Amino acid sequence: MAVTIREVAEAAGVSTATVSRALRGLPYVDDATRLRVLAAAANLDYVVSPSASRLASGRTGSIAVVTPFIARWFFSTVLSGVEQVTHDAGLDLLLLGVGDPDRPSEVPTEQRLRQRADGAIIVALPADDPEVRALLNANLPVSIVGSLVPDVPCVAIDDAEAARKATAHLLNLGHRRIAVISGSRIGSIYTTQEHRYRGYCDALSAVGIEPDPTLVAFGQFTREGGEQAMGELLNLTLTPTAVFCMSDEMAFGASVALRRRGLVAGVDISLIGIDGHPQSEVIDLSTVEQPVESMGRFAAESLLAVLGLTPPPVRAPGLVSTRLVSRGSTASPRDGR
Amino acid sequence: MAVTIREVAEAAGVSTATVSRALRGLPYVDDATRLRVLAAAANLDYVVSPSASRLASGRTGSIAVVTPFIARWFFSTVLSGVEQVTHDAGLDLLLLGVGDPDRPSEVPTEQRLRQRADGAIIVALPADDPEVRALLNANLPVSIVGSLVPDVPCVAIDDAEAARKATAHLLNLGHRRIAVISGSRIGSIYTTQEHRYRGYCDALSAVGIEPDPTLVAFGQFTREGGEQAMGELLNLTLTPTAVFCMSDEMAFGASVALRRRGLVAGVDISLIGIDGHPQSEVIDLSTVEQPVESMGRFAAESLLAVLGLTPPPVRAPGLVSTRLVSRGSTASPRDGR
DNA sequence: CGCTGCCCTGACACCGCTTGCAGAGCAAGA
DNA sequence: TCTTGCTCTGCAAGCGGTGTCAGGGCAGCG
Numbered sequence: 001m002a003v004t005i006r007e008v009a010e011a012a013g014v015s016t017a018t019v020s021r022a023l024r025g026l027p028y029v030d031d032a033t034r035l036r037v038l039a040a041a042a043n044l045d046y047v048v049s050p051s052a053s054r055l056a057s058g059r060t061g062s063i064a065v066v067t068p069f070i071a072r073w074f075f076s077t078v079l080s081g082v083e084q085v086t087h088d089a090g091l092d093l094l095l096l097g098v099g100d101p102d103r104p105s106e107v108p109t110e111q112r113l114r115q116r117a118d119g120a121i122i123v124a125l126p127a128d129d130p131e132v133r134a135l136l137n138a139n140l141p142v143s144i145v146g147s148l149v150p151d152v153p154c155v156a157i158d159d160a161e162a163a164r165k166a167t168a169h170l171l172n173l174g175h176r177r178i179a180v181i182s183g184s185r186i187g188s189i190y191t192t193q194e195h196r197y198r199g200y201c202d203a204l205s206a207v208g209i210e211p212d213p214t215l216v217a218f219g220q221f222t223r224e225g226g227e228q229a230m231g232e233l234l235n236l237t238l239t240p241t242a243v244f245c246m247s248d249e250m251a252f253g254a255s256v257a258l259r260r261r262g263l264v265a266g267v268d269i270s271l272i273g274i275d276g277h278p279q280s281e282v283i284d285l286s287t288v289e290q291p292v293e294s295m296g297r298f299a300a301e302s303l304l305a306v307l308g309l310t311p312p313p314v315r316a317p318g319l320v321s322t323r324l325v326s327r328g329s330t331a332s333p334r335d336g337r
Numbered sequence: 338m339a340v341t342i343r344e345v346a347e348a349a350g351v352s353t354a355t356v357s358r359a360l361r362g363l364p365y366v367d368d369a370t371r372l373r374v375l376a377a378a379a380n381l382d383y384v385v386s387p388s389a390s391r392l393a394s395g396r397t398g399s400i401a402v403v404t405p406f407i408a409r410w411f412f413s414t415v416l417s418g419v420e421q422v423t424h425d426a427g428l429d430l431l432l433l434g435v436g437d438p439d440r441p442s443e444v445p446t447e448q449r450l451r452q453r454a455d456g457a458i459i460v461a462l463p464a465d466d467p468e469v470r471a472l473l474n475a476n477l478p479v480s481i482v483g484s485l486v487p488d489v490p491c492v493a494i495d496d497a498e499a500a501r502k503a504t505a506h507l508l509n510l511g512h513r514r515i516a517v518i519s520g521s522r523i524g525s526i527y528t529t530q531e532h533r534y535r536g537y538c539d540a541l542s543a544v545g546i547e548p549d550p551t552l553v554a555f556g557q558f559t560r561e562g563g564e565q566a567m568g569e570l571l572n573l574t575l576t577p578t579a580v581f582c583m584s585d586e587m588a589f590g591a592s593v594a595l596r597r598r599g600l601v602a603g604v605d606i607s608l609i610g611i612d613g614h615p616q617s618e619v620i621d622l623s624t625v626e627q628p629v630e631s632m633g634r635f636a637a638e639s640l641l642a643v644l645g646l647t648p649p650p651v652r653a654p655g656l657v658s659t660r661l662v663s664r665g666s667t668a669s670p671r672d673g674r
Numbered sequence: 675c676g677c678t679g680c681c682c683t684g685a686c687a688c689c690g691c692t693t694g695c696a697g698a699g700c701a702a703g704a
Numbered sequence: 705t706c707t708t709g710c711t712c713t714g715c716a717a718g719c720g721g722t723g724t725c726a727g728g729g730c731a732g733c734g
Contacts, residue, residue, distance in 0.1 A: 002448065004720055015684045020722060028682055047448045051397070052720035054388035055689045062431075070420055071630070076413030083407055083434045087443075092453060094399075095430045097420045106424075111339065111384045116429060223615060252619040259621065278560060279616045282589040284596065293408070341690060352714045357692060365712055389690035392719045 003044045011040035023048065050092070062092030063303060064117035066108065066135075068125060070097060073249070073277050074292055078123050078145050081296025089304055098125070107131040110138035119303045121145065121296075126191060143303035145295055147191060148318070153302035155295040155320055159192050162288045162322045163199025163244070166272045169286065169324055170242040171207055174332045175270060178204065179215035179240035181229045181250050193221075196246045196274070215240055219250040226253025234261060241333040242270035248277035251285055255329070265329040272330050276323075284328035291320055340383045348377035360385065387429070399429030400640060401454035403445065403472075405462060407434060410586065410614050411629055415460050415482050418633025426641055435462070444468040447475035456640045458482060458633075463528060480640040482632055484528060485655070490639035492632045492657060496529050499625045499659045500536025500581070503609045506623065506661055507579040508544055511669045512607060515541065516552040516577035518566045518587050530558075533583045533611070552577055556587040563590025571598060578670040579607035585614035588622055592666070602666040609667050613660075621665035628657055 009016045014033060022029045022037035029037075040046075054060045065082055069075045079095070086093045094117050099106035113120055113135065124146035125132045136142060136149060144154040170178050180200050183193035201211045217232050219225035226245060233240055234257065245251035251273035255265050265271040266284070273280060276289030298313060298320075305312035346353045351370060359366045359374035366374075377383075391397045402419055406412045416432070423430045431454050436443035450457055450472065461483035462469045473479060473486060481491040507515050517537050520530035538548045554569050556562035563582060570577055571594065582588035588610030592602050602608040603621070610617060613626030635650060635657075642649035 002451070002720095006720080016721075017685080017723080018683060021683090024722095028680095030682060033682080045446075045448055047446070047452055049392070049720050050453050051388045051391035052689090053722075055386070055392050055691085056720075056722040058689080058722095060388070069417075071410075071414045071417035073408075073410075076416070077408045079413070079432075080406075080408035080434075083432060087434050087436060093432045095416075095420060095432045097417075097424050099424060109382075109384070111382055114339070115384055116387050223619065252616065256619055279589065279619070282560065282593055282616070283620055339690095343690080353691075354693075354715080355713060358713090361692095365710095367712060370712080386690055389719090390692075392721085393690075393692040395692095395719075 002049070003046050005046070005048070008037065008041050008044055008046050011044060012037045060092075060116060060118050061090075062086075062094050062117050063300070063307075064094040064096050064108075064113055064120040065123060066096045066098060066113075066120055066125065067123040068098045070095070073279075074247075074275065075123060077292040078296035078299070081293040081298075082121055082300040085297050085300035085304065089309060091304075091309075096120075107135065110135055110140055114138075114140050119143070119307050121299050121303060124192070128191070141303060141306045143299045143306070145299045153299070153306060154318060155298045155302075156318075157290045157322050158319050159195035160199035160202065162274050162290070163196035163246070164203045165199075165322065165324050166244050166274060166286075166288050167200045167203035168206075169326065169330060170244060170270060170272060171203060171209075173242070173270065173330060175240075175242040176209060176333075177212075177215065177238065177240045177242070178209075179217065179233050179243045181217050181219045181226055181233075181243060181245040181254060183218065183221050183246060185218045193246055200244055219245070219247075219253060221247050221250060223249050223253040223256075226250030227257045228253070230254035230257035234258075234263075240269070242272070242330070245271065245273045248273035248275035248280045248285065248287055251287070251329075252277075252279065252283065255283055255285065266327075266331045268334070270330040270333070274322075276325065280325070280327070286327045286330040287325050289323045289325050295320060339386070340381045342383070342385070345374065345378050345381055345383050348381060349374045397429075397453060397455050398427075399423075399431050399454050400637070400644075401431040401433050401445075401450055401457040402460060403433045403435060403450075403457055403462065404460040405435045407432070410616075411584075411612065412460060414629040415633035415636070418630040418635075419458055419637040422634050422637035422641065426646060428641075428646075433457075444472065447472055447477055451475070451477050456480070456644050458636050458640055461529070465528070478640060478643045480636045480643070482636045490636070490643060491655060492635050492639075493655075494627045494659050495656050496532035497536035497539065499611050499627070500533035500583070501540045502536075502659065502661050503581050503611060503623075503625050504537045504540035505543075506609060506663065506667060507581060507607055508540060508546075510579070510607065510667060512577075512579040513546065513670075514549075514552070514575065514577045514579070515546075516554065516570050516580045518554050518556045518563055518570075518580060518582040518591060520555065520558050520583060522555045530583055537581055556582070556584075556590060558584050558587060560586050560590040560593075563587030564594045565590070567591035567594035571595075571600075577606070579609070579667070582608065582610045585610035585612035585617045585622060585624055588624070588666075589614075589616065589620065592620055592622065603664075603668045605671070607667040607670070611659075613662065617662070617664070623664045623667040624662050626660045626662050632657060 005016045005019050009019045019037050022034040067075050119141035121143050127147050127149045146156050148154045148156050204211050217229035219229040258265050272286040274288045280287045301313040304310040342353045342356050346356045356374050359371040404412050456478035458480045464484050464486045483493050485491045541548050554566035556566040595602050609623040611625045617624045638650040641647040
């Protein structure tokens with residue numbers, strides 16, 4: 001069926017071992033021989049069988065991305081960054097969803113992962129989940145996007161700082177009653193929201209404001225959730241003059257809630273998110289931008305480096321910086337509020 | 338290192354052949370034996386080596402998604418649908434980007450694809466591109482999202498009809514000078530825009546309006562492109578009263594252009610897109626919705642059926658229906674315009 | 675001229691699993 | 705009792721590469 005290394009060997013008049021060496025650019029192959037082999041291979045449209053190669057060498061030539069979501073902007077953008085790198089490096093990219101993210105028992109086991117990839121990129125999975133931890137402890141090369149774990153290459157933003165920036169921006173505009181739309185009420189395994197909540201509190205405390213628990217709503221990091229959370233905040237007797245949303249998507253939902261009540265973001269209530277989602281510009285939403293695609297690229301590059309396939313990237317892993325983008329959705333509070 | 342089938346065989350007191358059969362649920366294995374094997378395997382944390390299994394059986398147990406984009410909403414949403422299905426079926430999902438989409442010479446060759454996947458899902462790639470065509474002609478099981486190709490399982494919307502719906506909606510509201518924001522000026526290999534342009538023209542012709550070439554702008558199917566295209570339309574001496582954008586993302590850009598000039602969609606100019614992008618609700622954009630995630634799921638299910646892994650899906654492949662969603666961005670033209 | 679050491683090459687034993695084939699055991703039918 | 709036909713199991717030959725090892729050729733050196 002498919003053309004095998006043996007046929008190439010025969011066509012080039014050498015042994016299969018030599019073909020293997022020539023094709024992979026190993027040393028100790030005469031230039032003339034190598035050329036003959038390359039020509040024969042090209043001539044026959046030969047492609048090495050990855051299965052055979054994997055079996056024999058133990059290397060899979062592919063890396064896995066383990067992620068709880070695929071369609072959401074943050075995740076697909078990370079994925080896109082990863083793909084650019086793996087594509088250029090000639091590696092296969094295996095996409096492993098985690099199934100229902102609220103029941104993360106679907107994290108692939110180390111054995112399963114190791115059998116199909118040389119390394120894995122873990123996107124925004126909680127490092128203290130037992131299954132994730134098991135993966136990290138296993139000596140499978142891993143690179144992480146979205147949280148910091150000691151002794152593992154990571155890319156993440158400083159969640160607390162990003163939240164502080166956003167909240168401080170609102171404070172600087174003169175807001176004092178600032179609500180926050182967080183993820184889920186129950187202590188989620190995802191730590192992002194806790195860090196961001198801390199940053200929010202820190203910013204308030206810094207100007208002597210006591211965080212008000214009634215000004216916390218929960219939006220599940222989804223647009224719909226953000227919409228509902230904003231609805232709840234608007235039902236308070238004393239409504240906030242500004243809302244810090246822990247993600248742009250929730251801010252989008254919040255802006256829908258505002259519109260439904262005839263309110264305008266940046267006029268009646270200020271709104272800020274975190275992400276730098278492309279749509280934030282569309283609705284003129286202030287936000288704290290994070291370089292998501294390069295984070296994906298960087299995670300992949302770090303992993304390749306760990307695998308010894310490339311020299312290590314110039315920048316050291318760790319925290320990447322965020323940037324406040326002030327747009328029309330944030331303004332000083334109106335008089336009398 | 339890893340546990341092999343031999344160790345399981347030994348632990349269960351049977352041959353490797355029996356282990357293989359028992360684990361895969363093949364017939365002709367005594368129930369008691371099967372149970373013993375299963376227990377031994379579980380006990381040892383055994384996972385079959387996919388490389389070995391692939392090499393021996395010729396089946397890879399994985400399917401490939403070939404796509405020009407990953408981060409864009411339509412594509413990541415399709416991908417998400419596909420992943421749900423492959424995940425449930427226990428198949429590996431290989432993600433193959435096409436590199437720079439304007440130079441689609443990076444479409445993987447049949448040989449390369451066949452070596453690493455049992456079948457492929459091709460997302461929104463032009464069926465008349467020579468490399469894509471080569472893939473389709475090869476007898477590798479394939480399923481297509483986004484265009485219709487004879488004798489291949491496909492899911493797509495009727496692009497012309499969707500465009501007709503959108504345009505007719507504007508016409509019904511009383512608009513007569515309706516512009517269109519298309520993809521790229523040069524005859525792109527992607528046929529989507531041609532079909533949608535035809536639908537636009539058809540709708541106009543149906544009410545006796547001659548399509549006006551000066552009312553066509555090009556937005557590359559990106560937000561930025563849509564913004565620029567709308568800018569051009571607004572610079573016309575005789576500006577349109579409504580604009581049909583061939584995608585929601587371009588409509589998002591268009592709405593930014595409007596805002597920058599202090600215009601309001603649905604008041605000064607009507608705007609409609611195609612997609613049903615979740616953000617369309619956020620900016621109150623009228624659109625023609627397509628069921629993107631289920632399209633991905635359906636493509637995957639069809640492929641599994643072709644591979645003989647599942648019974649064929651109930652619904653026949655082909656065109657899926659779209660739904661006009663009328664929102665605030667479309668309204669009757671103001672008097673005097 | 676013989677020896678050493680370096681290139682280059684081929685033979686061949688795996689890698690871990692699947693599968694065709696053959697054989698054993700056993701029940702049913704002749 | 706002897707076939708016949710099942711069910712169940714093991715043997716062993718691959719699948720298509722990789723990597724170790726040994727060997728041949730040849731230049732350099734004593």
